[in-house]
Structures are given as structure tokens and as C-alpha cells.
Amino acid sequence: MIIDIHGHYTTAPPQLQAFRDAQLARLADPALPVPRLAPISDDAVRESVENHQLKVLRERGGDLMVFSPKASGMEHHVTDRATASAWAEAGNDLVHRAASLFPEYFAAVCQLPQTANSPLDDVIAELRRCVEQLGFVGANLNPDPSGGHWTSPPLTDPYWFPLYEVLAELDVPAMVHVSTSCNPAFHTLGAHYLNADTSVFMQLAQDGGALFDRFPGLRFVLPHGGGAVPYHWGRYRGLAMRMGLPDPTVRLTDNVFFDTCVYHQPGVDLLTKVVPTGNVLFASEMLGAVRGVDPDTGVAWDDTKQYVDGAGLSQQQLQQVYEGNARRVYPRLDAKLTAEGR
């Protein structure tokens, strides 16, 4: 089967954004009433995905999408913790409803109610709620909740350890995914996302694997093909050697994975050539940052299955990239599929 591990609910019914707008309005004017999410019918949830993610997934031959709230909408830069919690809950609940309406097509991943440098107890509580009560199979972790100002410590800092303990206990991976950039130097989709992937890989490389000595079961997925990393694979190997650190392209293989959200054939060719096949997970982030069709090839930019199919992998490698790796990195997804006889 073909599992797309990177999809966002970019097409949520408008009540969700109206709720967000009301949250932000109340932060500006605390005299306003506490906002509530207006009712959304099952039909509205169905319709919001049926003609979008689900339609495209089926058309392209995919079987299941790992589905989470819209990444740029997480907006962790809004510093009020109660607002962050209510917003994450609303988004996660809606993802849960979509996944429950189409259980054969979606597995849910949660947004965490992060705010920069706050204690992580709200974050952990929401993670537990989503995984233990709602059956989510992973989480999105933002290494820069400030939104482009990068005021948080590296992901190897003990600040993050309480969260890692719970991720390891629950045996769910975290996709390292930033949200909207509030810094005009960084375009959200064309710079901030890629910079985050690059920066976090180097944080982990600098750490020499110590984080994963402490948390052997912790697993990070780097989206967008790992930012600049595979293109600079030699740079990372050479830097580590010069710094007397283990080769990160070897040391991190049990814990760090790359998705295939790279939107042209030569990019996916490079990714699948340099990154070990066991560390590449199929993904499209479709109906995400880049929509439309490449006029030169007639292929939709985010139809990454075409690039993966064209990358010259063996059948065994394709099975790993399309299914095997995802089931290994997301064991709760594997358990769900196994229980369904898939």
C-alpha cells in the first residue's frame, strides 16, 4: 500500500478559521466573549476532504494519508497559553472527526499547543489526549514557536526532554515542522520551512547522537526532503569529521527520517540517492504549499509519487519508501493497519 505521511487539513470548514479570528480578536480586546467553535456538520467535514485531499489521494493511487492541522495555521507565535491550547484542541478535534469519518484513508497527527519557552505541560497533556484518547499516531513539533525569531533552544536542549519522554513512552514520532514566519526575512513556505529542516538536522549532528543515547526510541521526521540537507550531504559528513563528531548520515539513521516533499524529479533523485532508503518516507504535503501543475512536464508539483516512481528504485526499495518505513516509524499506524488486516 501507499502511505503519504505528510498531509495537512488545509481545507477545513470556515468555522475553524472564524473561531481562530475570534480568539485573536479577544486577545486584542479581552472584553469580548470567550469564543466557541460554531457547529460543523459531519457532511461539512466529509465534503471538506472528499473533493480535496481524498480525491487527489485516490486519483494518484495513494491508500492512506497521515493527516494533521494546517501547519502555517498553528501560529505558535501567539504567546497566550490558554489560546494555544484551545486552538490546538479545536484543530485536533476536527482532524479527528475527518479521520473518524474516513478511517480507511486517514491517520491523525496532532498540533501541539506550543508557545516559545513556556513549560511543556500543556503540550504534553494535549499529546496524551490525542494519542491515548483519540488514537493519533504522531505529533508535529515546532522547533521555533516564535515564528521566525528562533528564540527557543536547539531541540537537543534539556528544555525539550519532558516532551521527549512522553513521545518515547507513547512510541509516536514527531515531524519537525515550523508554522508561519513573522520575520519578513523568511518567507514561510519558501525559506522558513526549509531553514527549519536544515537547522534541526545540524542541531542533531552537533549533538553527536547524545540525544538519542538518552532517548533511543525518539524519532524525528524532517519534512520537505530535509530542507538543504541531502543536497549538502558531503558538507555534513565533512563538518562532523572536522569537529570530531560521528558521521551524522550514519549516526542518526535510527532516529531521523526524511519525507519526499521535494517538487521536481532531480530533487527526488538526489534524495533517494544519498539518503539510505530506510530513512525516506513517501509524502506529498498535497494541497499544501505548492499547488498547480508544472507547465513543462504536465505533472502536478506536489505529485511526488511520480518522482518517486521515476527515481529508479527497486521494487523492494519502493515498498520501503511507500509503506514499510512509515509502518516502522509510526508503530501506532502499523498496529491500526494490522488490526484492520491491511
Next chain:
Amino acid sequence: MIIDIHGHYTTAPPQLQAFRDAQLARLADPALPVPRLAPISDDAVRESVENHQLKVLRERGGDLMVFSPKASGMEHHVTDRATASAWAEAGNDLVHRAASLFPEYFAAVCQLPQTANSPLDDVIAELRRCVEQLGFVGANLNPDPSGGHWTSPPLTDPYWFPLYEVLAELDVPAMVHVSTSCNPAFHTLGAHYLNADTSVFMQLAQDGGALFDRFPGLRFVLPHGGGAVPYHWGRYRGLAMRMGLPDPTVRLTDNVFFDTCVYHQPGVDLLTKVVPTGNVLFASEMLGAVRGVDPDTGVAWDDTKQYVDGAGLSQQQLQQVYEGNARRVYPRLDAKLTAEGR
């Protein structure tokens, strides 16, 4: 001939760092005397490059290196403008001495005395001094003088226009190159450098070419193979199309260039495959970030000539990458070489 457009004076005699240390000490304690650079003999300058950059350049078959002060040492995050000016002058003067002692092997590029969000008159004065009086052929421009906090406006902002007027008037390109990161989230060599290249390309893409409508003669060189950009070539094309902007991979070709500082064969293969050959300039940044030899291949990480030679380019394309493009992008270098009958 083979021109390496990206070399730094990473091996300067120790008097230079002693001067810098004294500058920083005086900023901490203004009662200290105004520091002066201790005398450095011509022999010391000769020796500092003869057995390093020059030796390696010759061994690898290179003919000329475009040479500038050490990038991580620019330290534009030190906010005192007088200190920045004295530091840039000292570094540029020393580069000038090395270039004057080996005029057949070096062409000089200057460090600018930037500090975040200051007026640019010191920067422009030093640029003019270096180009008009010392014969420099280009400048290094730091898009983030804060050193990893990214407090400056994008390079498309009118803040930078006074500098661009002078770059265009003098007909010298700017290599977009950050310096040391003071942000623990960004490793200088493994994240900050690449993020800067990526971010600036997107700043220019977002601008849709308006900057180059205003300054048609302005030319930027993106180092380190353009960060994440060629690997995500499709992403940039698709994003621009979605945003109703011109395709940046076409629109920016007269003004934006990529060097070949990518330290493995698959990376250089990708670069030369997706970026038009007229926009790729040979460079190694050797004796820079990544030193030593890849144990898997026996090739020095930064011996990028091996990768370029192995990328399957035609003789005509190799001539462009090794020489022709550099002479076009750096017309003052071309004039110097032409005057020498080269």
C-alpha cells in the same frame, strides 16, 4: 583558465586576530588604548597563503582565486560602527597585500563594515576605497548583520538601495554571505550559511524581479550552491506560479548566480542539472568550512573541481563554469585578466 570565485583568507597571520581581540577588549573596557594592528612582514603574508590556499589551488589545477577576508570573522553582530570600519579596513588591507604579492593568483573581494540597521555610508565608503583605490573586484554582503537574529529587512528593501547604487555604478557583484551565528539554533557552517542563501533567493523571488528592474546591473552570487534552492527548484517555480509571480528560475537569471561549493558529487550533479549553466560559477571555499578528505572516495571534501569535472558537462559548459561566467559576473576581474593578456 580555472577561476575559483570563493576563497577566504582563513590563514591570516596571527597579528590580525590579535588586533580583533584588542578591539573587542576595548569595547568591553573603553579605558584600554585604541588597538593597532602589529606590523606583518611581506614574508609572513607570503607564507600564510603560499603553503595553504596557493598550494592547494595549484595542486588542484586552479589558476586564480577570488579572495576575501574570513567570512565567519566578519562578525557584523558587533554593533559599534567605528570598530566595524577599522576591522573591515584591516582585513581588506591584508587581503590586498596578499593579492598584490601574488597578483597572478588572487583577485580581491572586500568585507563591508556592516552593522544591523545602521546607515550605509561607512559601508559605501569602504566599498569605494577597496574598488577604486585598491582594485578589488567585488564585495561580500551580509543579509543578516545581527548574526543569526535576522533583524534586517530583506535585501529587496529600500534600506539597501544606496549600496546597490554604488555596486551598480562600480559594476561589481556582491556575494551574499553571512558571518558567525550568535543564535544557538543555527550552527554557523551547517545551518546559518545555508539558510541565508535559501532565504535571500526567496526574498528575490517574492519581489518578482522588481529590484532588478530598478538596478539592472546589480548582480548577486549565492554561495554554498545556493543553500537549499537547487534541491527545491520545483518548489520555487510552483510557489511563484501560485503567487502570480514570474518564475524566479527564469526571471532572476541575469542577476543571480550560484557557486559550486557543494561537497559531494550528487549535489554538484543536481546543481549543474537544474541551474542554467550560465548561472553557475566554479568555487571551492577551500580551506574553509569543511577540510579533510572523504574516506569513502579519497577526494577532499572541498575539491569541487573533481565534482564539476565529473558532472558530465560539455567542454563549452565547463569553460563557462570555470571561466566565462566569472569574467562576465566580475567585469573588473575580466578587465584585469584581459590587460594581462590572459
